[in-house]
Amino acid sequence: MRQKTQASYFKFIGPLLVVLVTTFFVYEQGIHGSLFYDDHLFLDALENIDSFDDASRFVADGAGGPLGRPIALVSFLPHAGDWPATSVEARRINVIIHLLNGTLLFALGYMILRLRDQKASRTSYWIAFGAASLWLVMPILASTSLITVQRWTSLAMLFGLMGLVVFVYGYFLQSRQPIRALLIQGLGLGFGTLLAVFTKESGALFPVYALLIDAVLLQTLMAPAPIRWLRRGALWLALFALLAYLSPLYRDWFSVSSFRGWSSFERLQTEVVLLWQYLYMAFFPLPTAFSPFHEDVTLVQGWQLPALSAFGFIILTAIAFTIRKRNPWPLFALLWFFTGHLIESTVIQLELMFEHRNYLAIYGFCLALAAIAWQLPQRYARLGPAVFASYTLLLALILYGTTSIWGQPLVAAENWAKRHPQSPRAINYLAETYHEALGYIGPVLPQLDLAADNCSQCTHIKFQILLYLCGKSEESDIARRFEEVLESAPTARRTNGILDGLYPLQELLALNACPPLTAADAIKLPLILLDNPQYSAWEYQVYAHFHVAYFAKEMGDLETAYSHLAEAERLSPKTLPILQMQLHLLLKEHRYDEALAAIERRRKVAHDRFMTDDVLDELAASVREAAAKAKTANSPPDAPAT
Structure with missing residues (x-):
């Protein structure tokens, strides 16, 4: 049984x-x-x-x-x-x-x-x-x-x-x-x-x-x-x-x-x-x-x-x-x-x-x-x-x-780019896959350029190609490609791709790894996006203002940096990186009271999981510590005993 x-x-x-x-x-x-x-x-x-x-x-x-x-x-x-x-x-x-x-x-x-x-x-x-x-x-x-x-x-x-x-x-x-x-x-x-x-x-x-x-x-x-x-x-x-x-x-x-x-x-x-x-x-x-x-x-x-x-x-x-x-x-x-x-x-x-x-x-x-x-x-x-x-x-x-x-990333990347030539993610994945596998996107560069040329509003594709070519292509080619990015940016299609791509560009420029581009060149792109109707949503505007402020800081134009950070703060007071950059600039100029005021302004808005009261307390403590050190360093030595 x-x-x-x-x-x-x-x-x-x-x-x-x-x-x-x-x-x-x-x-x-x-x-x-x-x-x-x-x-x-x-x-x-x-x-x-x-x-x-x-x-x-x-x-x-x-x-x-x-x-x-x-x-x-x-x-x-x-x-x-x-x-x-x-x-x-x-x-x-x-x-x-x-x-x-x-x-x-x-x-x-x-x-x-x-x-x-x-x-x-x-x-x-x-x-x-x-x-x-x-x-x-x-x-x-x-x-x-x-x-x-x-x-x-x-x-x-x-x-x-x-x-x-x-x-x-x-x-x-x-x-x-x-x-x-x-x-x-x-x-x-x-x-x-x-x-x-x-x-x-x-x-x-x-x-x-x-x-x-x-x-x-x-x-x-x-x-x-x-x-x-x-x-x-x-x-x-x-x-x-x-x-x-x-x-x-x-x-x-x-x-x-x-x-x-x-x-x-x-x-x-x-x-x-x-x-x-x-x-x-x-x-x-x-x-x-x-x-x-x-x-x-x-x-x-x-x-x-x-x-x-x-x-x-x-x-x-x-x-x-x-x-x-x-x-x-x-x-x-x-x-x-x-x-x-x-x-x-x-x-x-x-x-x-x-x-x-x-x-x-x-x-x-x-x-x-x-x-x-x-x-x-x-x-x-x-x-x-x-x-x-x-x-x-x-x-x-x-x-x-x-x-x-x-299961075959190179095969998949080529197939998906062919089936979705208007997809920024598919084109970027193709470039990324070849870059990871070979260290260079040369084998698929003609396909990438063709996809970019066939889409007049695909500024993000042109920009991603540029990033992968930084340090691996002639300076004249980099300059030409960046100019094409700027020319298409006023009518660029709405996407996070460009604004996200500005972060690796920051890193490349900090290492001087994308000649001949400099911060003075890079700042032009987010400035153009600020006037693009496709990027009028506050989420895009916040990121664009933040990038303008960063590149302005790198150029030494602190007035422009403060101005765009203020606008970014107005649009999104809960975004922690905006506050962090403001504090960085203010501490650099020993403007400690203004730094503390920037922190206190955030206490008046609803915090999120990143900008908590504990985080604000830590930032305020670091500002006060920096102020105390500066005061000690600048105070005159004690008079000798008589």
Whole structure:
């Protein structure tokens, strides 16, 4: 009997293990790739963690979202020992999280199907297995694991899916112990959602996923009316709260963001078009179609295409709704997909497109396709699963091609630059990859120059090329290229690339490593950007004023430096580097009272996690110490005793 039980268990878990091991092998081809833009932005600080206080600051200073995403940041601390070398291991952990999510989706699908049909255990198993297998090998999901920092997406889903699995498990108890079942459902879903939200804010969607399962797939389950009303009422309340947060009642849909350059309504119009593109990329993929770089996606102009796209979804949803009693799977797939995109693909002012936004959203279609394949009429009973299995295998092969590209940085960089010639990040990644591998960008310089020439507003690309050529090209070439940067700067496209690039330029000029350029040349670029309408947002203005002040300081023009620092302080009094540069200049001129006054001005504004009262106290103490030393040094010696 025991052997029979073990054999049955292996029969149950064996096929899933095969898929998990195969998926791990496929993803292993991609984990030796690179770190990307957000990886550097949010994880570079791991390199400097040497103590518990450093680790605490790293977690507390999280700026990935409104809640800081502390749980995700804690999960990166074990990789801090030898970062960035340990980033390979970090991506391997990402893959393991992906496999765990696939396992949870198998369990979730199996339980839902058993609840819908208690007699069809074998069919339920293969539908759940097929859906999880298809989801695991979808190439559109590769970036979630291979962009290191996107662990916060997959880890949030891990916590949320745990809660969702417990929620669905509660249905098995509700006929006998309805109150206990409801308590288990509430605690499981609530705790899982809470962990998910503090890993990534999109975890707030899990009560809506639970509502879809309850209202679309399990609405016929027997339960006492008060239990059913209480459960569904709580889930509807969560949905209404989220919709209110996104609605025009809470946020202005029609004002244009000076930082992004579009309104929430314009973004919504573009996103409804991109949803179709996501579906095409998910189910008709090419190995070269997926990359970390999509900031070249622009707003859809006009109302016709958004209207047609929205109308298409409305018609499909209406048809799915009318046939829901005979076949609920199309309606479930569509609503699950819309739910997955409710936060990141609507009106919140995020970048327009990222593949990882489909990470859980696409699962509804996977489950629906599997259910339809295994529930075809009798004469097609074998054909459906065979076609589904063949399609899943095809996607696995395409995923292998995708991960193989990601695992070869030079190959990936060239491919992504060709597919995204208007992407500053893709072009910069190409230059960066060759510079790291060869110490020089010569092999791809013609391609970089062509990308820059084909984009009149891509000043950032011209500037990045210049930085990589500093010290490695003729002075006349450097001077010519910098002049081209200045000529295009008045109409430069809005991007952080130029302002961020001024920091390495500061370092190069300090070492005289970019002749013939000097601070007097460099200061012209941020001055031009200050008058560029694309850089009118206060965030850009602060950085531009700060850079002008820095280069003015290096030129010895302290009056100009003070002036621009004052303007930067007016725009962003909480920015600590502005105060630090002001103190540096004032102490240099022994203007101690003014230095203390600059510190005291900051006490009147709300501090952030960098500019705290303790930090201000330390700065004030250092100013007083410097003043005391200066006073001692300048005081006359004591008169000799008589």
